[in-house]
Amino acid sequence: MKRKTVNILTYIFLISICLIWMFPMIYGLTTSFKSQTDIMSVGFKLLPVNWILDNYVKVITNTSSAPILKWFLNSMVISISHSFLVIIIVSLASYGYTRMEFRGRDILFYIILGISMFPGVVNLIPSYKIVQKLGWINTPLSVIVPGLAGVGNVFLVRQFMMDIPRVYDESARIDGASDFFIYFKIILPLVRPVLIVVGLFSFIGSWNDFLWPSIVINDVSKLPITAGLQLLQDIYGNYVMIGQLMASAVIAMIPTTLLFIFAQKYFMESLNIGAGIK
Amino acid sequence: MKKNKLNKYFFIGPHLILFIVFIVVPTVYGIYISFTNWNLISKPVWVGLDNFRTILFDQNSTFYFQLRNGLKNTLYFVLITVPFQILIPLIIAVIMSNKDIKFKGLFQSILYLPGLISVSASALIWLLVVNPRLGLQNVFGSTTVWTVSEKHAWMLIAFMSLWGAIGGNLVIYRSAINAVPQDLYEAADLDGASRVRKFISITLPSIRFPLVYTIVMSTAAAFNVYAQPLMTTNGGPEEKTTVLMMYIRRLAFGTGESIAGMASAMALILGLVILIISSLQFILFYSSSKGVEVK
Numbered sequence: 001m002k003r004k005t006v007n008i009l010t011y012i013f014l015i016s017i018c019l020i021w022m023f024p025m026i027y028g029l030t031t032s033f034k035s036q037t038d039i040m041s042v043g044f045k046l047l048p049v050n051w052i053l054d055n056y057v058k059v060i061t062n063t064s065s066a067p068i069l070k071w072f073l074n075s076m077v078i079s080i081s082h083s084f085l086v087i088i089i090v091s092l093a094s095y096g097y098t099r100m101e102f103r104g105r106d107i108l109f110y111i112i113l114g115i116s117m118f119p120g121v122v123n124l125i126p127s128y129k130i131v132q133k134l135g136w137i138n139t140p141l142s143v144i145v146p147g148l149a150g151v152g153n154v155f156l157v158r159q160f161m162m163d164i165p166r167v168y169d170e171s172a173r174i175d176g177a178s179d180f181f182i183y184f185k186i187i188l189p190l191v192r193p194v195l196i197v198v199g200l201f202s203f204i205g206s207w208n209d210f211l212w213p214s215i216v217i218n219d220v221s222k223l224p225i226t227a228g229l230q231l232l233q234d235i236y237g238n239y240v241m242i243g244q245l246m247a248s249a250v251i252a253m254i255p256t257t258l259l260f261i262f263a264q265k266y267f268m269e270s271l272n273i274g275a276g277i278k
Numbered sequence: 279m280k281k282n283k284l285n286k287y288f289f290i291g292p293h294l295i296l297f298i299v300f301i302v303v304p305t306v307y308g309i310y311i312s313f314t315n316w317n318l319i320s321k322p323v324w325v326g327l328d329n330f331r332t333i334l335f336d337q338n339s340t341f342y343f344q345l346r347n348g349l350k351n352t353l354y355f356v357l358i359t360v361p362f363q364i365l366i367p368l369i370i371a372v373i374m375s376n377k378d379i380k381f382k383g384l385f386q387s388i389l390y391l392p393g394l395i396s397v398s399a400s401a402l403i404w405l406l407v408v409n410p411r412l413g414l415q416n417v418f419g420s421t422t423v424w425t426v427s428e429k430h431a432w433m434l435i436a437f438m439s440l441w442g443a444i445g446g447n448l449v450i451y452r453s454a455i456n457a458v459p460q461d462l463y464e465a466a467d468l469d470g471a472s473r474v475r476k477f478i479s480i481t482l483p484s485i486r487f488p489l490v491y492t493i494v495m496s497t498a499a500a501f502n503v504y505a506q507p508l509m510t511t512n513g514g515p516e517e518k519t520t521v522l523m524m525y526i527r528r529l530a531f532g533t534g535e536s537i538a539g540m541a542s543a544m545a546l547i548l549g550l551v552i553l554i555i556s557s558l559q560f561i562l563f564y565s566s567s568k569g570v571e572v573k
Contacts, residue, residue: 007378014379017370018388023414024441025392028403031412044416089293096289108290112297115305119549121502121523123304125530125538126311129318130304149300154293179285208396210505211523215531229398230509242406249399256394264387268449 025253032056032246039242055247065235068248071225074140075207076255078224082144083202087195089148094157094191095183099169109158116151124215131216142216143224147206153198160194161187197266204256225252312542317535329543341540344529345547348522352548355507355521356500358436359443363496364489367444371451372477386452390445397442401509404438428518431511435519439506447492454485490563494556501552522548 034048136142213227314322424430504523513520529541
């Protein structure tokens, strides 16, 4: 085949697959601006007859059965605290596993890594019991804290810290710097990019988590938004008030989508990082 | 020396405590309670292998049916999604490696974005896409109700899952392909190798580590499927799309008294299946890729 033909075919392929991939989101978005009469008519129409904000007003003003703004704020509190705590705990642990000298350090790390490979489905039920014993049921702590125990991020950040030449900390140590100073002033700035990536993915993972919050939170007003959406099909008439369902879905997608648009660079780098190591 | 010891706990301590409390203890306890009768409230009562005997061999038991049906549907989900989760992004990545193509970043971002949307939000959207009245099928004059036909219910679950799952793998494959030394391809060009030949002999062996990584991770993740069928079909029609995680969740945390012991036994079986399959994949791919060493 001629090179030009190949290129044209490639563009056609890529553009069509992108259109297919964008379609559900765009249709959901445009439908969220349709009136109920518009929605009750039969047939596929991409664009609303009149663009209206009614659906958004209705879902936001429903503060009893589906308090979506409350859910949104709950999710914000949960996801932001979770990702900050991940960054702190993971960077501390990675420093410990790369810079502190003690017997069995690496063995300890590999044991932890090995145990963490065991499928998480087994610890689901006892985790509930532990969270309950701690008195965390129906509190944000129940969804913020357990996820901090993961080992994957420690593995990733540890790899980065191992690559930082020892000269940096040795010279600081000779000048009398403490471990905390070295950690905070020397190592942290050097691993900042990978910590941002870890934080972003933790935010998104926490925002989109579904099964766990639906187990440990059963008070409707305490739910994060992703778990809250599960209740909507019943509340908005067994998939009849489609405009309101779409408006709710759009509200739930805003933060992760915005984060992606503004921090795209980090997302793409991160996956390269991950693939490179493993 | 003393100071150093305290410091060590300061750094690894917080994570180590969380790890023990939220991973080690619940994993060990999860294995233990699968050999007990437990309602999540009173003390677990040791019953030995009874739970496993019931779910594996007692044909009159609902739990027996649930494990079979749940595992079968979970496996079915894995089989209809994972191969495409690997192949589609791999094909796109290869096509995107064409140097003349512009806007690659944009294409990639569009394909990646659905992966950042929660399953519950994307389920609401996909129910609209296949809606009998408003859905895309109306263009073709079809009024199929997707959630009541087994075939369509699975198609909906699979489409929706693939929609969100290819972006991450695509980015990994693209960066892996970009890292393949160009002189390998130039040498192959001199030998007059075809595109397909170059893909099989150069690209595939060069990206085998990320490839194995994505296969293992995608498979393990697919075995944990829960939200997609729950949100779209709620397991229907007639429990034909009820996956094992849904039964586990229902038995342990459903309405009525919790049957956490039985649910844990099912969870342990699912965990072991995941563990065995991941290990097999690793062994299989690594031993088969040893022969094709790339210079």
